[in-house]
Amino acid sequence: MNNILFIISDLDRGGAQRVLTKIANHISKKFKVRILTLHKQKKLNFYISPKIQIIKLNFVIRNELHKKIIDYFKLINVIRGKLKIYKPNRIISFINTTNIITIISSFGFHSRLIISERNDLHQQYLPFIWRFLRYFTYKLPKIISANSKNCISQLNEFVENKKLFYLPNPVIFPANIKKVKNKVILAVGRLTYQKGFDILIKAFKKSEVYKYGWKLEIYGDGHEKLKLKRLIKNLNLTKFADINNHNNAIEKIYSKSTIFILSSRFEGTPNVLLEAISYKVPCIISDNVKSAFEFLEHNKSCIKFKNENIMELSDSITLLSRENLVRKKISEKAYKILRKNFSSKEVFKIWEKVLE
Numbered sequence: 001m002n003n004i005l006f007i008i009s010d011l012d013r014g015g016a017q018r019v020l021t022k023i024a025n026h027i028s029k030k031f032k033v034r035i036l037t038l039h040k041q042k043k044l045n046f047y048i049s050p051k052i053q054i055i056k057l058n059f060v061i062r063n064e065l066h067k068k069i070i071d072y073f074k075l076i077n078v079i080r081g082k083l084k085i086y087k088p089n090r091i092i093s094f095i096n097t098t099n100i101i102t103i104i105s106s107f108g109f110h111s112r113l114i115i116s117e118r119n120d121l122h123q124q125y126l127p128f129i130w131r132f133l134r135y136f137t138y139k140l141p142k143i144i145s146a147n148s149k150n151c152i153s154q155l156n157e158f159v160e161n162k163k164l165f166y167l168p169n170p171v172i173f174p175a176n177i178k179k180v181k182n183k184v185i186l187a188v189g190r191l192t193y194q195k196g197f198d199i200l201i202k203a204f205k206k207s208e209v210y211k212y213g214w215k216l217e218i219y220g221d222g223h224e225k226l227k228l229k230r231l232i233k234n235l236n237l238t239k240f241a242d243i244n245n246h247n248n249a250i251e252k253i254y255s256k257s258t259i260f261i262l263s264s265r266f267e268g269t270p271n272v273l274l275e276a277i278s279y280k281v282p283c284i285i286s287d288n289v290k291s292a293f294e295f296l297e298h299n300k301s302c303i304k305f306k307n308e309n310i311m312e313l314s315d316s317i318t319l320l321s322r323e324n325l326v327r328k329k330i331s332e333k334a335y336k337i338l339r340k341n342f343s344s345k346e347v348f349k350i351w352e353k354v355l356e
Helices: 015-027 065-086 096-105 128-137 149-155 197-207 225-234 250-255 271-278 290-294 310-322 324-341 344-355
Strands: 003-008 032-039 053-059 090-094 112-117 143-146 164-166 184-188 215-219 241-244 259-262 283-286 303-305
Touching: 003 015, 003 065, 003 096, 015 032, 015 090, 015 271, 015 344, 032 065, 053 065, 065 096, 090 096, 096 112, 096 128, 143 149, 149 164, 149 290, 184 197, 184 250, 184 271, 197 215, 197 225, 197 310, 225 241, 250 271, 259 271, 259 310, 271 283, 271 324, 283 310, 283 324, 303 310, 310 324
Parallel strands: 003 032, 003 090, 032 053, 090 112, 112 143, 143 164, 184 215, 184 259, 215 241, 259 283, 283 303
Antiparallel strands: none
C-alpha cells in the first residue's frame, strides 16, 4: 500500500487547502494518508476523514532576515526528521514556497515527489530569492502539476515538458440545487489586493443596481477588510453592500445568489468560480483570470470584463441584473462544461494514476 504524505503551510482556509483535503479524503479510502502542516493556524476549516493523520508543526518564521534564514534551515531539518519517521513513498506538496521547502527537505530520500502549483507564476508576487530557488529546485521533482494550462505553459519555460501534468480542481456537484430568487451579487475570496474587491465595490456603485433592490455580498477574511469596509462607507453603500466572514456553509451562500463576480487582478483556477458554476450561478469574470477562459467563453458561458476596468464591470452587472434569460443561458452552458471537464470522479481517477 502506498504511504502518502501531503505537505502544506496550513489548513486554515483557501483554494489549495480545499483541493488538498478533497483529494486526501478520497485517496484515504485506498492508501495510508497523512497531512503535514508547517505553520500555526487558527482552526481547521475543512472536513478531514478520520482515516487521515494530521501532523502539525506549528512552526513560526521570524521577520528579521538573519533569523528568518536560521528558521527556514530549522524547518527543513524538522521536516527531514518527519520524513525519516513516517517514511512516505509518495510526497505531495502544495503552494510555491512550501513546494521549494519540501523539495529541499526531501533531497536524498527515495520518495516519489509531486508538487502542485496553483497560481499565475508571472503575476503572483514572489521575492527574488524564492523565484531563484524555484527555478533550480523545480527541476528535481518527479511530477509538477498545475490546475491550469496557462500555469503549465509558464512552468514549461524552465521545467521539461515530460514532468508537467495538468490536474484540474475536482468539483463535487450538489445533489440538489435549490435556488432562492434573491437580488444578491456574490463574491468570495481572501480580502487581498489580488482579489480586486475594491474594483467590484466601485463598479457596483457605478451600476446603481442597488436602487432596484440588488445587494452585494462579499465573503472572506484578510488584511484589506477594514480598507474595503471604509470604501463601502465612503461610497454610501452600507445599506447595500456587506463584507461577511468566511463561511463554510457553501450551499446557503451560492443558493441565495443570483450573480457571481470574480474581479481578481490575477488567479490560478479559483475554486470559488467552479463552485459558483456548480450551483448554476451566472458568472462575470476578469479577463486576467486566464484559466477561466480555457473552458469558458464570453457571452456564451460567462461574461468577461477587462481587468480593472470599472466601467466594463459596471455595464456587465447592469446587463445581468436586467436580463434573466441571459443569466439562465450562460449558467446552464457553464454548468454543462463543468460537468464534462471537472467532475470529481474523473479528476480523482487522474490523481490515482499519478500516485501509482
